[in-house]
Amino acid sequence: MKMSDKAEEILEALWIAVEEKKLAALDPQDFSISLDDPAYAELTGRALVEIKQGLVYFRPEGRVEGRTTIRRHRLAERLMMDVLNIRGEAGDYKACEFEHLLNEGVDTKVCTMLNHPTTCPHGKPIPPGDCCDQARAEGDLGVVPLTEFKSGQEGEIAYIQTDDSKKMQKLMAMGVLPGNRIILLQAFPSYIFRVGYSEFAIDSNLAKEIFVRK
């Protein structure tokens, strides 16, 4: 069963207290959710935390869960700011609501889309997930403009980002469509790429509007 929103928030607060403030435990008196809230019972019932003398401590499983919860929260913040362009208090507030949707693999997708960010908009670290480690191990660049590819590198077209609809149509006519495979053959003096069995040359202005993932 899915954890309640409040329980997730407690886990986050506990994780920040323990991992970032280097405290031994979370004191509910410094926190907006008081100890008589049923969310604490939920967490102890799941064997994620234990409560001793009014202080909340992690159990080993809880530490892992706390880490992924904080990761989801900060990814949500990045999503609000980078993609949806919602900033400030409104952004924080929406992020708090949004983070609860980022489970069961959605966080991995968002993380990949955001190109595995390492910090939240407030500058705090985002604990890396498996997808981040894997990407680093493979040298995966995530979704980048074609200009970031090395020659010989192959990938999949993610999207085209341009305000000019003529440019968009030119590119689409060349077979530059999301989902198609693309190989960058050369990056200087012009970009040469292959889609299907055709080769095209474009300048950097066009190349930077094609977004690709490896």
Next chain:
Amino acid sequence: MSSSCCNSSSETALREGVRRVALVGNPNVGKSVLFNALTGAYVTVSNYPGTSVEVSRGNAILEGESWQVIDTPGMYSIHTITEEERVAREILLNETPDVVLHVLDARNLERMLAMTVQLIEAELPVILVVNIMDEAERMGLKIDLELLQERLGIPVIGAATARKRGLDEIRSAVAEYGQQKHVRRHFPYSRLLEHDINEIAGMMTGEYILSRRALAMLLLQQDEEIISILRHREGDGYAVLAEVARDISFKRRGSFHLNLSLERNEIAKELVMGVFVAPEKRVVTLSERLSNWSVKPLTGIPLLLIVLYFGLYKFVGEFGAGTVVDLLEKQIFVEIVNPWVTNLVKNAIPWEIVQELIVGEYGIITLGIRYAVGIILPIVATFFIFFSFLEDTGYFPRLALLVDRVFKYFGMSGRAVIPMVLGFGCDTMATMVTRTLETVRERVIATVLLALAIPCSAQLGVIIALLSKTPGALAVWGVFLLLIFIVVGLLAARLLPGEAPMFYMELPPMRLPQLSNVLTKTYTRMQWYFMEIMPLFVIASILLWLGKVTGFFEKAVEAMTPVMNSIGLPKEAAVAFIFGFFRRDYGAAGLYDLQTKGLMDARQLTVAAVTLTLFIPCVAQFLVMKKERGWKVAGGIGLFVSLLAFGSGYVLNKLLLVTGLLA
């Protein structure tokens, strides 16, 4: 251009009884080769996307019936973006071809099928020609044409038109298809898109050549031409229609084109599933390796220099302008033809004035024909052989991408390299080709530079011959022209309003040109060139003769003497400039005569050569400029070029005098 094609379309519409077949498809898929094969006529074929900028028409007998074949410029989609695409679509919109042959490249079946889908959707009588099967087979691709035919519901023919494969099948398919009524085939889109399309299409009441479904999609894509057609035909109902379309377009703003393309791509994907089988491993051919060398700066630039050295310098310069000109002009004309004709005319015609006209100093034969055939012909012919050969190898698109970065400084994209190179052959032809450039701004800049700083091959040949006798003169001339090119290019890029050009270009595979194709192409270009210049040379001879007879000529030389003096030239040089007004090469040939007579020293020759090279383009080029750019722009360019030419002559003369260079 568009007006001329409209005229011819209404003409053909009047011609009853003749059936029409139109060739359409992406650039560089072999439409022109097919056109030539069907009609037996010849239009220029090349391995360069977008060469056919005009509509060609020819006649063919298919299965005993007379057909008109229409070749159109390449188009990527029914929704047109460029001028050439619009020209191609005009054919579909305004004429009712009985058969539309969609030609595509087998290797890119999936991508190009998107347009087949559009054509079928528009309920046009389509036959699909899957061309270039030979190269596809060489790459190990397997294509099941029967399955494709079944899925599309239209005739599908595999061909390799350059190898004459599939021509008979195409002929009989066209003849048969013309008989029967074509079937409607519906490609379903997503529910939402279908809903919008049906809503728009359902509101139309007019009669159209394209299906309402196709028109609805084009309207939603905000296609201006379609909007104006609908406005015209729908009458009062248009306002409501436009309102609804605007509403939908707004709702789908930002992603309509993309969604539509993606959906069509999806349809194409399903169509080719099991039809198109690619080999596990890509076959890397020799031509691909050569292509790689040509586009990497480290190997590409040396390769370019080798091409220029052997092609231009050795073949056109030394062989064409040297060996062949010597043979034709000196050995044949001066020693055999001229004395013989002179003798003949003097005996046959008693009046001295008429003798003058034919064999005098500016005689039609002794000057006009001698220049045209003896000097200009060999140079231009060798240049066109060189150019056509290079064109067919597929080298030019690679050259374009190599120079794109540099050309951007001059406000042009790499695409402009083609008219620039062609300009070294014939500036007039090159000015026509500027049409293939995307923006008006780019076209104007290219036109200016062609008119100003690119000497045509005829001129180049004569000037090289002229200056090569004095060491250094050629270098001064070359450097000065290059300087002018760069300065004017940089300035034009800064001063002319408009946005920077973008560069994109399909790279066709490199191929070994077929000799027959190179020769036919050279031949047609020569033919065009001669039709253009021969009359001018003869007229020039007549005018010069008239000028001489009436004494006007001397007055003109008198009048130009101060100008000549100011740039340090003898007054006889004025003659060359008066020649130069007709054609620059003619003028250069005039200088050649002056030099032979020993009237000018090295400095004067160089100044004259530079001024003449920069000076007004030949009459033919000016007329083409007017046709392509309009009176105002052409006149402006003409004035600018003339002033700059004499200004530069003045500066160069002073410079050479002060520095003592070439003294």
